[in-house]
Amino acid sequence: MISPTWPAERHRIPAALLAIVLVVTACGGDDAAGADAGPTREVGGTDDESAAAATISVTDAWMRPAPAGSATTALYMAISNDGDDIDVLRTATIKGCAMTELHMTTMEDDVMTMSPLPDGITVTPDTTIVLGPGGIHVMCIGVETGFTEGDRATLELGFDGAGAVVVEAQVRRDG
């Protein structure tokens, strides 16, 4: 199971800010994600990149700029499970990337190791997983269209429980 404590302290979203964002998304979620909502929900687009699904909310999605032809870039966000059941993020697709995978960086004895997460990312109830530099990230392999600072990247996440969640990520240089 993925620990919710990554990444390093300096990259973590301040708890108070996150709490505010979560409250905002929870309020908006009532309309957007009712019991009859379809399997795909289009969310996000606000300044703080809030996204809400029935039980999953995604906040502060951002991606590093990369010119077309670059090998890779990474996308980060905070995923909260506000429901009562465990949910698992299985897939991620970024528009403009040839391939998208979930990866995790770990640091041991000052050596950086990156590994794919083929089993996805488990988000337990009342937990926020923060994807950030030096930790878990969505890896874009094969940058096709190019992402420049100020752009927005479209990311579709596939959860076991919440289904498909579409998120707009800000393209910017740092978290």
Place this chain on the structure above:
Amino acid sequence: MTKIAGWVLVIVGLAAIAWFGVLPRVRPHIFHGTVIQSSTAAPAVDLISHEGERVSLEDFEGEVVVIYFGYTFCPDVCPATLADLDEALELMGDGAEDVRVIMVSVDPERDTPEVLARYVPAFNDDFVGLTGTRQEVAQLATVYGVYFEKRDVEGAAGYLVDHTASFLVVDKSGFLKLVLPFGTSPEDIADDLAYLAG
């Protein structure tokens, strides 16, 4: 009474001058990174730059040289480090003119000069990407105490490269001076580099 107040004012004034004006100049700099007391010059570098030219440390004589071992296929830690270094140089303002940042590729198979030319200057026009044969890079990493190892992974990446995340700083005299770990803030990096460049 007025006389005493006057003396108090003078004493407070002198203390302020000592604290803010004199002490920062005489107090030794406290480095944020780990200081290395080298007795010999930094090991020689002889690799190909992202502009296709052979480069050695002598090309940057009189500059503080930051050496980072990374690779372009790395989407997370490497760009985070290069972005932090760029921000540190921005914080330094004019002082950054005497600082050179070099990224030595630990993935020379993928990182040709052309690939590096697309990647490294995207962070800062003055950054230099270096590559060479696998043996050349391995030899350089060894003498700088840097570890790297290619590792096959499932999925589209094919393989990834584990590597030391810290970066090294060579001072203006050409001696290895400092090791800064991944995650050092741009402010702290700028503070150490400004001291060495000053």
